Amino acid sequence: MILEPITPNVLSVRRLPHADPALVRAYGGDPAKHTSLGLVTVDQDDPTYVALDECTKHAPVDVIFAKSFYAGSAHASGKLSGEILGVIGAADPESIDQALDALVRCLAHDACFYDADGKRTITVFPHVIASLGEYLSKEAGLAPGDPMAYLVAPPIEATIGLDAALKAAEVRAVRVMTPPTETNFAAAWLTGTLDECEAAAVAYAAAVVDVAGAPRR
Amino acid sequence: MSRTRQLMAGLRDALGSAEPLPRPEPLPAIPAPPARVYTPRPEKRPFAAEAAKHTTALVGIGHVGTRYATDVVLQFQAELAVAHGAVAALLPDDWAQQNGFVPLASRVTNHREFLLRPDLGRRLDDASLEALRRNCTRGPDVQVIVADGLSAVACMGSGKDLYEAVARACQARGLTVGTPVCARFARVWLEDEIGQEVGAKVAMILLGERPGLGTGDGLSAYVVYDPRLGKTDGDRNMISNIHARGMPIDEAAQRLAALASSMIEQRTSGVALDLARLGLAGERTPRPPQVRQKLVNAPDGVGR
Numbered sequence: 274m275i276l277e278p279i280t281p282n283v284l285s286v287r288r289l290p291h292a293d294p295a296l297v298r299a300y301g302g303d304p305a306k307h308t309s310l311g312l313v314t315v316d317q318d319d320p321t322y323v324a325l326d327e328c329t330k331h332a333p334v335d336v337i338f339a340k341s342f343y344a345g346s347a348h349a350s351g352k353l354s355g356e357i358l359g360v361i362g363a364a365d366p367e368s369i370d371q372a373l374d375a376l377v378r379c380l381a382h383d384a385c386f387y388d389a390d391g392k393r394t395i396t397v398f399p400h401v402i403a404s405l406g407e408y409l410s411k412e413a414g415l416a417p418g419d420p421m422a423y424l425v426a427p428p429i430e431a432t433i434g435l436d437a438a439l440k441a442a443e444v445r446a447v448r449v450m451t452p453p454t455e456t457n458f459a460a461a462w463l464t465g466t467l468d469e470c471e472a473a474a475v476a477y478a479a480a481v482v483d484v485a486g487a488p489r490r
Numbered sequence: 491m492s493r494t495r496q497l498m499a500g501l502r503d504a505l506g507s508a509e510p511l512p513r514p515e516p517l518p519a520i521p522a523p524p525a526r527v528y529t530p531r532p533e534k535r536p537f538a539a540e541a542a543k544h545t546t547a548l549v550g551i552g553h554v555g556t557r558y559a560t561d562v563v564l565q566f567q568a569e570l571a572v573a574h575g576a577v578a579a580l581l582p583d584d585w586a587q588q589n590g591f592v593p594l595a596s597r598v599t600n601h602r603e604f605l606l607r608p609d610l611g612r613r614l615d616d617a618s619l620e621a622l623r624r625n626c627t628r629g630p631d632v633q634v635i636v637a638d639g640l641s642a643v644a645c646m647g648s649g650k651d652l653y654e655a656v657a658r659a660c661q662a663r664g665l666t667v668g669t670p671v672c673a674r675f676a677r678v679w680l681e682d683e684i685g686q687e688v689g690a691k692v693a694m695i696l697l698g699e700r701p702g703l704g705t706g707d708g709l710s711a712y713v714v715y716d717p718r719l720g721k722t723d724g725d726r727n728m729i730s731n732i733h734a735r736g737m738p739i740d741e742a743a744q745r746l747a748a749l750a751s752s753m754i755e756q757r758t759s760g761v762a763l764d765l766a767r768l769g770l771a772g773e774r775t776p777r778p779p780q781v782r783q784k785l786v787n788a789p790d791g792v793g794r
Binding site: 274387400475479 | 502
């Protein structure tokens with residue numbers, strides 16, 4: 274069904290209650306601050322970035338590492354690899370537990386790709402974040418609490434969709450990731466008021482569905 | 491639901507993907523399940539059948555499959571309704587006057603309070619106390635009180651007949667009977683205050699009893715010697731189930747008169763009263779078994 278949610282599969286959730294300082298440093302953390310780590314792999318990368326951002330709102334944790342894998346989960350290195358590895362760090366294991374709960378909850382009920390052609394061969398991620406957390410606000414150069422539209426689709430669909438989104442709403446492009454990203458998609462982060470972000474996301478999804486239905490018009 | 495999911499659901503509707511689904515294929519005819527008809531099974535055990543002849547309790551009623559027969563269930567519900575109706579009924583304000591009683595009332599002001607506050611139902615209100623002092627003869631041997639109790643239906647149905655029968659029976663034994671009074675919202679212990687106030691030797695209250703299944707019309711009589719506030723249930727003798735299917739009114743009246751005269755003779759009542767000296771009228775003969783009143787007829791072909 275068109276625009277049916279495709280729920281991400283959390284492939285692994287592990288904790289390192291007391292990680293080795295060398296490991297923490299290598300993954301971008303501060304060994305003085307990040308003694309406990311939480312690690313997840315998921316088969317959808319962009320919902321996971323959103324979920325990692327979400328979990329910084331629920332517990333005093335930092336996202337110290339989050340990277341997508343080349344060509345996406347269809348070409349994963351193993352059945353637990355998926356499309357992304359996310360690592361969060363905190364001073365104590367309880368914070369990691371709370372953050373991971375929030376992260377898994379967000380993936381189960383909120384952030385997900387949507388089917389754009391009814392056959393799941395084209396997917397779209399037109400996500401609206403009402404209030405940014407610590408992680409994506411820093412990545413985007415916005416303030417925590419700002420709204421942001423996080424828009425992802427395959428290259429041609431994303432290009433036409435971004436044009437539609439920018440024209441449909443009073444939004445500003447914070448960052449545009451031209452194809453190919455690691456997973457061979459294209460993405461854009463837009464900001465504005467929450468209403469405008471929502472209008473942009475809807476226009477983006479409608480354009481992607483339109484391109485998916487008529488690729489040669 | 492998350493906001494993004496709501497937005498996408500809205501867009502899905504706007505794109506027409508939420509059009510009503512096509513009609514499903516009509517189902518093939520489903521064969522009717524095999525009919526399971528349970529035949530009623532009357533009670534076969536001789537003990538239960540014999541016991542059922544002696545009581546209106548629900549024994550020896552047989553079964554249909556694993557359940558009661560329909561007529562048994564309907565009868566039970568109807569009997570319960572009779573009991574509920576009797577508790578809910580109110581004695582009309584003017585009933586006492588129309589039937590020649592001096593109207594009295596307890597301190598209860600409404601029916602709900604009557605059910606919730608038994609203590610208020612055991613004392614007369616000020617107006618009634620005044621009426622009692624003004625209208626009633628003092629110092630009778632027996633002061634009879636008719637009251638609604640927990641079944642105004644029973645009081646209205648046979649309260650007056652029972653009063654007249656009791657008064658006749660007492661007078662036949664040479665006892666003087668006080669001015670007839672009728673108390674509204676009354677509990678049994680109200681007889682203590684009334685009897686004390688008129689200075690009667692024996693107080694006797696005839697009141698509707700707590701309804702049982704199918705018996706909303708039963709009266710009880712409580713008799714106490716030397717009535718005064720503070721008497722307990724141990725000081726009272728009582729007869730219950732005074733109704734057409736239980737103890738008939740005449741028999742009850744004879745027994746109540748015998749109790750009253752015996753109390754005056756023995757100068758006591760309740761546990762201390764020697765019932766062996768009541769005399770013939772006091773002797774209990776085995777009562778014929780009660781017969782259940784048919785309240786509901788099950789439709790043809792249902793139940794038994």
